[in-house]
Amino acid sequence: MVRPSASAEPVSAVPKATPPVTRSPERQTVALPHGLAIGGDGFMVVAGPCAVESEEQLLTTARAVRDAGAGALRGGAFKPRTSPRSFQGLGELALRYLKEAGDETGLPVVTEVMDPRQVDLVADHSAMLQIGSRNMQNAPLLREAGRTGMPILLKRGAAATIDELLAAVDYIVETGNENIVLCERGLRSFDPSTRYTLDLAAVPVLRTRTPLPVVVDPSHATGHRHLVVPLALAALAVGADGLLIEVHPDPARALSDGPQALTPADFSALMDEIHRWIPPSGRYLSTVGQTVAS
Ligand code: PEP
Numbered sequence: 085m086v087r088p089s090a091s092a093e094p095v096s097a098v099p100k101a102t103p104p105v106t107r108s109p110e111r112q113t114v115a116l117p118h119g120l121a122i123g124g125d126g127f128m129v130v131a132g133p134c135a136v137e138s139e140e141q142l143l144t145t146a147r148a149v150r151d152a153g154a155g156a157l158r159g160g161a162f163k164p165r166t167s168p169r170s171f172q173g174l175g176e177l178a179l180r181y182l183k184e185a186g187d188e189t190g191l192p193v194v195t196e197v198m199d200p201r202q203v204d205l206v207a208d209h210s211a212m213l214q215i216g217s218r219n220m221q222n223a224p225l226l227r228e229a230g231r232t233g234m235p236i237l238l239k240r241g242a243a244a245t246i247d248e249l250l251a252a253v254d255y256i257v258e259t260g261n262e263n264i265v266l267c268e269r270g271l272r273s274f275d276p277s278t279r280y281t282l283d284l285a286a287v288p289v290l291r292t293r294t295p296l297p298v299v300v301d302p303s304h305a306t307g308h309r310h311l312v313v314p315l316a317l318a319a320l321a322v323g324a325d326g327l328l329i330e331v332h333p334d335p336a337r338a339l340s341d342g343p344q345a346l347t348p349a350d351f352s353a354l355m356d357e358i359h360r361w362i363p364p365s366g367r368y369l370s371t372v373g374q375t376v377a378s
């Protein structure tokens with residue numbers, strides 16, 4: 085497996101003549117609690133439900149993904165739904181469940197923040213702030229999240245160019261925060277066979293444009309459970325630094341994104357494949373494994 089190491093330029097803005105803001109052109113790693121990191125030689129799988137639905141649903145999922153080798157727990161408290169009539173997330177209650185689940189399993193918590201006014205609240209309950217694809221260009225949100233100094237998972241907009249993604253990065257970098265992980269999650273295309281079209285080329289392209297780690301979300305990109313494993317492995321092969329994977333104990337009853345959710349058993353099978361392909365990729369799995377007592 086080939087991993088181009090050179091990053092030609094530091095994080096760049098649009099237009100390209102703008103001086104780069106990041107200090108270091110070296111490939112960066114973004115540190116999470118418990119000695120975990122995204123980037124460098126580590127490969128991290130962030131897994132969990134699309135939305136936190138109940139304490140039990142979250143804890144069951146968190147324990148399962150931790151035992152299978154996830155390095156962080158995802159789960160939405162505030163959900164960016166297309167329709168206002170769809171489940172919007174449990175909000176603050178979900179944040180409390182996430183904190184509990186993170187404390188119990190030892191998994192750092194990654195959760196989305198949608199509103200600049202809620203940044204402090206979400207930051208108090210998580211280890212990494214997710215900025216979703218719909219908000220990639222929400223400048224006040226990027227600035228407010230950046231100001232916390234916390235690690236930020238910035239998802240590429242479904243119709244955003246790489247230049248636009250990197251310009252969004254600059255909003256965060258301007259606050260003095262360079263703890264940013266980029267996420268490719270699929271682009272809007274003409275073909276409804278998959279929910280979005282996964283731009284795997286974005287991974288090596290971003291390598292030449294920025295020192296920041298890049299992860300891939302095959303769950304939202306494909307929208308279909310059976311496509312998640314092959315594209316997750318493809319993401320590892322093209323040099324991604326990690327994955328974002330949706331897992332639900334009972335996908336048929338999920339309140340959001342059920343068709344793309346892996347069951348805990350599916351997730352465990354995916355992790356078996358990841359374990360198999362990690363050594364030839366020259367990396368190691370960044371995980372709390374079984375070392376944290378539950
Ligand atoms: C998510 O990760 O829960 C999510 C809503 O993803 P996206 O912003 O990529 O649609």
Ligand code: MN
Nearest residue numbers: 134330340341
């Ligand atoms: Mn989802």
